[in-house]
Amino acid sequence: MGGLTSSLMMAVQALIAxxxxxxxxxxxxxxxxxxxxxxxxxxxxxxxPVQMGDLMFGQGVNLKSIDSIRDRxxxxxxxxxxxxxxxxxxxxxFLNQVQGLFSxxxxxxxTDITAFFNSLTQLSTDPTSLPLRQAVLTAASNLAxxxxxxxxxxxxxxxxLNQNVxxxxxxxxxxxxxxxxLNAQVGxxxxxxxxxxxxxxxxxxxxxQLAQLTEVHVISTEQGDTITxxxxxxxxxxxxxxELQAGTAADGAQHVFALGQDITASLTGGRIGGFLSxxxxxxxxxxxxxxxxxxxxxxxxxxxxxxxxxxxxAAGQDFFAPITGTGAARNFALAITxxxxxAASSDGSPGSSGNITNLLAVQTNSLPSGxxxxxxxxxxxxxxxxxxxxxxxESTASSLSLQQLQDQRQGVSGVSLDEEATNxxxxxxxxxxxxxxxxxxxxxxxxxIAMGSPTG
Numbered sequence: 001m002g003g004l005t006s007s008l009m010m011a012v013q014a015l016i017a018x019x020x021x022x023x024x025x026x027x028x029x030x031x032x033x034x035x036x037x038x039x040x041x042x043x044x045x046x047x048x049p050v051q052m053g054d055l056m057f058g059q060g061v062n063l064k065s066i067d068s069i070r071d072r073x074x075x076x077x078x079x080x081x082x083x084x085x086x087x088x089x090x091x092x093x094f095l096n097q098v099q100g101l102f103s104x105x106x107x108x109x110x111t112d113i114t115a116f117f118n119s120l121t122q123l124s125t126d127p128t129s130l131p132l133r134q135a136v137l138t139a140a141s142n143l144a145x146x147x148x149x150x151x152x153x154x155x156x157x158x159x160x161l162n163q164n165v166x167x168x169x170x171x172x173x174x175x176x177x178x179x180x181x182l183n184a185q186v187g188x189x190x191x192x193x194x195x196x197x198x199x200x201x202x203x204x205x206x207x208x209q210l211a212q213l214t215e216v217h218v219i220s221t222e223q224g225d226t227i228t229x230x231x232x233x234x235x236x237x238x239x240x241x242x243e244l245q246a247g248t249a250a251d252g253a254q255h256v257f258a259l260g261q262d263i264t265a266s267l268t269g270g271r272i273g274g275f276l277s278x279x280x281x282x283x284x285x286x287x288x289x290x291x292x293x294x295x296x297x298x299x300x301x302x303x304x305x306x307x308x309x310x311x312x313x314a315a316g317q318d319f320f321a322p323i324t325g326t327g328a329a330r331n332f333a334l335a336i337t338x339x340x341x342x343a344a345s346s347d348g349s350p351g352s353s354g355n356i357t358n359l360l361a362v363q364t365n366s367l368p369s370g371x372x373x374x375x376x377x378x379x380x381x382x383x384x385x386x387x388x389x390x391x392x393x394e395s396t397a398s399s400l401s402l403q404q405l406q407d408q409r410q411g412v413s414g415v416s417l418d419e420e421a422t423n424x425x426x427x428x429x430x431x432x433x434x435x436x437x438x439x440x441x442x443x444x445x446x447x448x449i450a451m452g453s454p455t456g
Contacts, residue, residue, distance in 0.1 A: 004448070008441045010060030014434035017044060017063040021427040024066055028415045029424075036205035038068040038413040039420075040197055068197030071412045072220070075204060078409060079211045079218065081402040083269040086212040088395035090164075090274025095282060095388040097157055101150050102286075102381045109150065109290075110377040112143040113297070117363045120356055123344060127353040128311065133339030140319070140334050147294055147332040154283055161279040162254040168213050168272040169246040169256055175210045176227070176241040179203055183224025184239035210235075215269025231266035233258045253279065282387055287329070289369075289380040295328035296367030296376070302335075304362050308343030308355025316343025316355070 021042040031037040043066070047059035102108060119139040123132045182203040189196040203225065210216055215230035227236040234242050242258070249255040255264040256272070267273050298320035305319040318335040319342070336342070346354025364372050371379060 004441050004445055006057065006059075008438060010058070011434045011437035011441065013047070013060045013062065015431060015438070017042075017061045018427050018431040018434060020063045020066070022424065022431065025420050025423045025427060029417065029420050032415040032417060032420075034201075036201050036208065037415065038070045038197060038201050038204075039415045040066050040068050040195075042066055066195045066197070068195075068200060069413050070200075071409065074405065074409055074412065076218065078402065078405045079208065079216065081398060081405055082208055082211040083215050083273075085395065085398040085402050086271045087269055087274040087277075088391050088398055090271040091278055091282075091391045092388070092395050094157060094161065094275070094278040095384070095391055098154070098278070098282060098286060099384050099388045101153050102384055107146070108377075109143065109146045109293070110374065110381070112139070112146045113363070113373050113377065115139050116143050117360055120359055123342070124353040124356040124360075127344040127356065128350050130339050133311070133342050133344075136342055137334065137337070137339055144332050144334060147290070147329045150290065151287070151330045154287060158253075158279055158283055161275050161283075164275045165254045165256065165272060165279075166246040168270075168275065169244050172210065172213050172235070172272075173241075173243045175206050175213070176235045176243070179206050179210070179225065179227065180236050180239050180241035182206070183236065187222070187224050187239070211270060213270045214267055214272045229258075229263065229267065230269055231263060233261075233263055233266075282384075286380060286384055288326075289376070289383065291326055291328040291330075292367065292369050293329070293373060293376045293380065294332040295324040296369065297362070297373050298323050298328070298332060300362045300365055300367065301359065304355070304358040305343050307346075307358055309345040309348040309352075310343050311340040311345075311350055313345070313348040313350075314341075317341065319343075 021044075024040050024042050028039045043064045045062050045064040047062050049056045049058050051057075116136070116139040119132075119136045123129070123136055126132055182199055186196040186199045186203065189199065207216070207218060207225065207227065210227070216235065217228045217230070217232075219226045219228075221238070224238050225236060226234070226238070228234050233244075235244075236242070244263075245257045246254050247257055249262070249264075255262050256267055257263065264276065267276060299322070302318045302320055302322060305316040308316045310316060321331060321333045321335045323331050344356050344359075345352035346358075363374065366372055367376055369376055369379075
């Protein structure tokens, strides 16, 4: 009802409400640079009025709730874009290394092939020259060494990728465990009717980190966020997390398992998806083209070499070790070590260089792939470069899109110091006004008391 006591109670409630609002504003300002923080906003409601006769008396204000301002749909879009950006970034880092193996302009397999056939051209000027014959073997050895070096470096990249897969699985397990704990804490607070905005921000930040590692789907429930991989494998359900395991499979590579089931092929998003894409697609594709080049070159050259005679008049034997198919580049090697064994002659005479023409023709003859050796290597370089360029474009586009979404989120959930400064002044004035009411009521009460005293 109306009266001094009622006014005093309303003023006290106002002080409490405005003090709470000031606390919220101070917390927003303090967290202006905190990653993932969603600004909080106080919600005020007026207390139910009381009717006295024909009059309605208000009962002051109540700080109903403190709510974190967030756009759930926007946060889900950020998760999706984060997965794509991280995936492209992981691929690009390793594809740049793969491309570097083939784009060395000073020395690569392509230049070694050219140098090898140039040495044969030099030998044709003097087929009896042992130094020129040795130069041919040296050029062939350099070519074999470059094949081996490239394969070894691709193997090293594969080992590195396997290590990254294992580390990613460990990071996923750590994050899902922490998210499950926060789910339980958020659920407890909400069941008590308390605000869990701070914990929800922490959870969202962890989910964003998880999305950087792998594709995730998030479903909000009363028990907290339920998180699954892209193929539906559960990672977090309420307060419980489910670990993934990394293990060596039959192919010698690190695979990812969930409850004993191999889910490697379904992990296509995030960094782990990028690692797997390079390890299981880009590198094997490049290795196959390398094997086709090595095997085709060795086979065609051996065939031509069989048609000639060496310096001693003996029929030509295999020049390169006979290799085809998988492992051809790894096993590419010379089958002869004696310079005299080069079958340069077409009629068995030492001075003949007729068969060198057939050997040189291998440079332009088609391999099983339909391309000559030079074009086959150029196609390999183009394939790697094109894949790298596409991923780079995806990474750039995804980064821009992610930045736009994060800017939108900042506009919705971020802290504006100008706005918070305005709120600070507004709530401070309201608090001062409520305090003034208490002072005024106190003065009026003292006056009433004084009026009733014997000496009044």
